[in-house]
Amino acid sequence: MPGPWHWLAALALAVGLLAFGLAPARAGTADAGWRIRLLDAAVVSGATVTLGEIAEPVGPISPQAWRELAATPLWPSPAEPGRPMSVNRPRLQQALREALRDTESLCLYPGTLVLQRGGAVLREGDLRALAVRALTPALSAMPGEASMQDYRLPPYVFLAHPQQQVVVENTLAAPGRNTLRFAVREVDGSIVRKFTGSAFVDVWADVPCAAQPVNKDDVLTPDKITRVRKNLAYLREPAWDGLGGPWRLTRPVGADQVIYQSDLSGVPTVRRGSVVTVLYESGSVRLQVQGEAMADGGPGETIPVRNMQSKRQIYAAVKDGGTVVAR
Incomplete structure (x- = not known):
């Protein structure tokens, strides 16, 4: 039966592991107070994928402990550079279980991990920053206070190499939902591919x-x-x-x-039902009678007018508030 010194030594070891930032390997792992969040998209550089390239720590783990975990080799990198490869959740869990053993229980998984060897990856936050920078002049020119919210963007975009750029092609904006048109531009200025997103523009005025x-x-x-x-x-x-x-x-x-x-x-110059003077002009003949406007009309507009003497309806152009001219 182990003596008290053996028990004290085991306790000291456990405390040392906790202070280092790692939970005990078995029952205490789930209570470590930190987690390993797997990314949904990542770029890897070497021949072997390491944990630090596809994951990030969440919670109070010491930097030294994470550096050691991040260096854990997982599986071979995609064979062809610049070509994304998908790893579904069951395969990802199996690979990490083999590599991390009990520490795998700390992992938080996405539905799918997409990997690319070499190049670069822009995440949704990067695309949002590009959109804000491109549309800020248009928002500043709007009346009142303008801002963007409710972005609908791709979660990530891979670039074949770091020299490629993602640009926003449209820089005009209007209140309401706006389509955002993105383009991946090559070093020589040519467009490699295009994709879209959207954002909602609020304008308070x-x-x-x-x-x-x-x-x-x-x-x-x-x-x-x-x-x-x-x-x-x-x-x-x-x-x-x-x-x-x-x-x-x-x-x-x-x-x-x-x-x-x-x-x-x-506001019409002549209102329907009002009495107006109807001027008849034909050559040297000029005649005026009383008439009733049968419709509203502004200056120069032609409206129907009822001759109050003959009861006949004619059409006349509005001259002013009390006069129409029939020709």
């Missing part, structure tokens, strides 16, 4: 809204207009810019609702 409920055909006077902060990405069409007029509404608009440009029409 103060836009004209109804200060109170307004009805169809109401004239839009200043007391009926206010400005409310809205996200332009969710507007169904461009909002009215607040310029021009006088305007009247083509549809009812509720309080604090956005006033769109399509909601507005010019």
Whole structure:
């Protein structure tokens, strides 16, 4: 039966392993407080794949302990440089179980690991940074406060060699979801391949809204207009810019609702039902009678007018608020 000194020696060894950053190899492994996260895509350089090329530590493991684990050889690298190779999760688990033994229980696996020998790999965060840099000038030029969110990008992109570049081809942006067009560019400027992603652009700005409920055909006077902060990405069409007029509404608009440009029409010079002077001009003959406008009309527009004496309907061009000209 081992004496007390044997027990103390075993305890000291276990404490030393924990201080070094490695958990005991068996029952305590799952309680190490750190994990090994396998990447979903990685580039390897040598003839043999090592753990450090395809994984990263998560949690409080000492740098020295990770350096030793990272150097663990796993399997031969892909034979052909620049050609990605996929390793599914069961094969990955089996290989790491053989290489790491009990420490394999600390591994966090992706569904598939894609490897490439040589070259480079850009991850989603790298593509996001490229998109932000390319579109920042367009975002700065927008009214209000513009920002991007909800990126939908490839999780990774492999490059055949580090001299290749990924560039964003489109640099214009609009509120709402924007397509991002990427290209892989060779050293000589030629395009090797293209791929796409997208990002959602939020633009917060103060836009004209109804200060109170307004009805169809109401004239839009200043007391009926206010400005409310809205996200332009969710507007169904461009909002009215607040310029021009006088305007009247083509549809009812509720309080604090956005006033769109399509909601507005010019206030007619002549209103339907109003009494106007109808001028008849033909050569040297000039005649005027009273008429009733049968439709709204602005200057120069032709509207139907009913002669109040003969009851006949004619067409005349609007001259001003009280006069139309029939030729």
